[in-house]
Amino acid sequence: MTLTEFKESVAQQDQPPENLSEALQALWYERKGDWHRAHQIAQDLHSDEGAWVHAYLHRKEGDLGNARYWYSRAGRPESKKELAEEWEEIAGYLLAGP
Secondary structure, three states: OOHHHHHHHHHHOOOOOOOOOHHHHHHHHHHHOOHHHHHHHHOOOOOHHHHHHHHHHHHHHOOHHHHHHHHHHHOOOOOOOOHHHHHHHHHHHHHHOO
16 A cells, blocks of 8 residues: 555545554544544554654644653654654555565
C-alpha cells in the first residue's frame, strides 16, 4: 500500500484496511479523528515503531513531556515538524516495511 492509498482509505472507509500493522492502525484512527482509539492501540505496542507512534500521539495531544519520553523510547529525536508532516513521515516509514 502506498502512502496515497493509505490516506485515501482514511477519507473513504469506516474501518482501516485489513492487514495493516497495529502501528499503522493507530495512525489511521488518529487521522480519522479517534485519538483515544489510536492511543489505546499504541500504548499496547512494545516496539520502536510503536513508541514513535505513541510519541506522535502525545505530541498531538499537547503533552510534550510524555511525547519526549516516547521519542526517547523510540530512539528518535523529538520532532519539530508540523504534525501533518510527521504523521506522513511515520506512515511512509511503516508502509515501506522492514
